[in-house]
Amino acid sequence: xxxxxxxxxxxxxxxxxxxxxxxxxxxxxxxxxxxxxxxxxxxxxxxxxxxxxxxxxxxxxxxxxxxxxxxxxxxxxxxxxxxxxxxxxxxxxxxxxxxxxxxxxxxxxxxxxxxxxxxxxxxxxxxxxxxxxxxxxxxxxxxxxxxxxxxxxxxxxxxxxxxxxxxxxxxxxxxxxxxxxxxxxxxxxxxxxxxxxxxxxxxxxxxxxxxxxxxxxxxxxxxxxxxxxxxxxxxxxxxxxxxxxxxxxxxxxxxxxxxxxxxxxxxxxxxxxxxxxxxxxxxxxxxxxxxxxxxxxxxxxxxxxxxxx
Ligand SMILES: [Zn+2]
Numbered sequence: 001x002x003x004x005x006x007x008x009x010x011x012x013x014x015x016x017x018x019x020x021x022x023x024x025x026x027x028x029x030x031x032x033x034x035x036x037x038x039x040x041x042x043x044x045x046x047x048x049x050x051x052x053x054x055x056x057x058x059x060x061x062x063x064x065x066x067x068x069x070x071x072x073x074x075x076x077x078x079x080x081x082x083x084x085x086x087x088x089x090x091x092x093x094x095x096x097x098x099x100x101x102x103x104x105x106x107x108x109x110x111x112x113x114x115x116x117x118x119x120x121x122x123x124x125x126x127x128x129x130x131x132x133x134x135x136x137x138x139x140x141x142x143x144x145x146x147x148x149x150x151x152x153x154x155x156x157x158x159x160x161x162x163x164x165x166x167x168x169x170x171x172x173x174x175x176x177x178x179x180x181x182x183x184x185x186x187x188x189x190x191x192x193x194x195x196x197x198x199x200x201x202x203x204x205x206x207x208x209x210x211x212x213x214x215x216x217x218x219x220x221x222x223x224x225x226x227x228x229x230x231x232x233x234x235x236x237x238x239x240x241x242x243x244x245x246x247x248x249x250x251x252x253x254x255x256x257x258x259x260x261x262x263x264x265x266x267x268x269x270x271x272x273x274x275x276x277x278x279x280x281x282x283x284x285x286x287x288x289x290x291x292x293x294x295x296x297x298x299x300x301x302x303x304x305x306x307x308x309x
Contacts, residue, residue, distance in 0.1 A: 036196055038209030038229035043083045046230050047304035049123045050076035051092030051149060053295060054112040061245040062253040071245060072295035073112075075145045077120040077137075078238055079304050080228055084206050085135030088156075089226055089238050090292065091149030092120040100148040103177040105262050114145070121152030127305030131156050136187070138213070140240025140292060141220040142168050142178035143263070150181050161215060162188045164222025167265075174220070174263070191215060197227065197280040216242050216277070218270030219263070225277060227287075236288045237280065242273050243291045250289070252278040 054073045058065025061073075076092040094100060097116045101109065121131065136157040139146055142164055150158065160168065165188040168178045189203060191214065196202035199214035212227040219241045226238040241263065243249045252274045254260065260267040281287050290297050 036209065036212075038212075038235070040208055040210035040229050040231050041083055042231050043081070044210045044229070044231045045081045046228055046234070046236060046302065047079050047081070048076060048298050048301040049079060049092065049120045049304045050074045050117060050295075050298055051120050051123070052076070052097065052114055052116045054114045056112060058245065058247070059256065060111075060259055061255065062243070062248045062251070063256055064251070064253055065245070065247065065256075073244065073293040074295040074298045075114070075293060076298070077149065078228075078290070078301070079124075079129075080211060082206055082210060086129065086133060087205070087211060088120070088124075088134050088137045088153075090140055090146040090240075091137055091153060093117075093145065094119055094121075094148040094151040096151060097148060100144055100177050103144045103173070103180070105174070107262060119152055120149045123304055138224075138226065139164065140226070140238060141223040142175050143220065143241065144174070144177040146240075146292065147178045147181060150178075150185070154182075154185065156185060157187045158185045159187055159189055161222040161224060162190065163215075163217060164188075164220060164224075167221045172265075174265075189213075197283060198276050199225070199280075216240070216273035218242060218266050218268075218273045220265050223273070225273075227280075234288065235284055235286060236290055237277065238290050238292070239277055240292050242270060242277065243289075243294075245291055245294045246289055246297055248274055248291065249277045249281055 052075050056071055056073050057067050058069035058071055059067040078089040080087045093116050097114060101114055131153045134156045136159045137153060138159045165186055168175045191201035191203045193202045193204045196212055196214055203213045205211040210229050213224050216223050216225045223240055228236040247253055254271045254274060264270045281289055
């Protein structure tokens with residue numbers, strides 16, 4: 001393999017060509033029936049804890065994106081504070097980012113340069129939240145840039161679907177860091193509740209509709225979307241890396257072939273999940289779709305422990 005010698009300029013040229021590729025055609029997914037009502041109690045809030053970023057372009061993120069359209073790919077965590085427990089979605093970068101980044105795909109290590117800001121754990125501490133105050137870390141999926149910060153959250157249960165735990169325990173190199181950080185905190189869950197917004201199964205974590213997890217296998221075998229409804233009625237869809245930037249869900253548009261090849265475990269399943277997310281957004285127009293790495297969306301979210309949300 002010669003990927004180590006590929007230059008960023010050459011990669012961008014390839015991606016620009018790939019952006020011209022046609023979207024695969026298949027029947028549209030069923031439109032979700034009546035949007036599910038949520039009954040969040042008082043005190044359910046959502047806030048963002050960005051822990052670093054890389055620079056890339058729309059051409060890297062979705063088909064049809066331009067190489068001239070520069071994008072910041074943020075990485076971090078989302079805290080959902082519920083009267084019955086605090087859930088942290090993903091863990092962002094840890095202090096050993098440089099070492100952890102060595103587990104990323106070789107080609108990615110050539111084209112992106114992640115920069116560490118303040119770790120999620122440090123931001124939580126600044127806001128008076130100790131790791132032991134967290135009910136769980138809920139992973140959208142187990143890739144390195146979502147688990148790196150777990151190094152500072154030892155002892156906090158890490159919730160993943162059974163399929164994702166099997167993925168972590170297997171031999172896939174993209175789950176190497178999740179494996180290396182230790183398996184003792186992982187707890188697998190099922191989706192015991194019925195269909196939700198076009199997804200066949202779900203888990204209504206607090207049984208009040210405020211936090212509903214649904215499987216979106218594709219990017220990884222146990223990738224999920226988390227639908228969050230806060231006490232103010234705002235609704236969010238934390239879609240992880242099923243889409244890197246919001247256009248992925250809005251258009252919908254899958255990642256360019258090279259990005260799919262680099263990071264998507266199962267491209268066609270990822271596309272199927274994207275189309276379901278697109279349909280969910282159509283059913284709830286005010287749903288705020290939050291890709292894990294779209295800095296433009298993260299900038300609109302309330303910031304944890306900040307006086308200027
Ligand atoms: Zn990922």
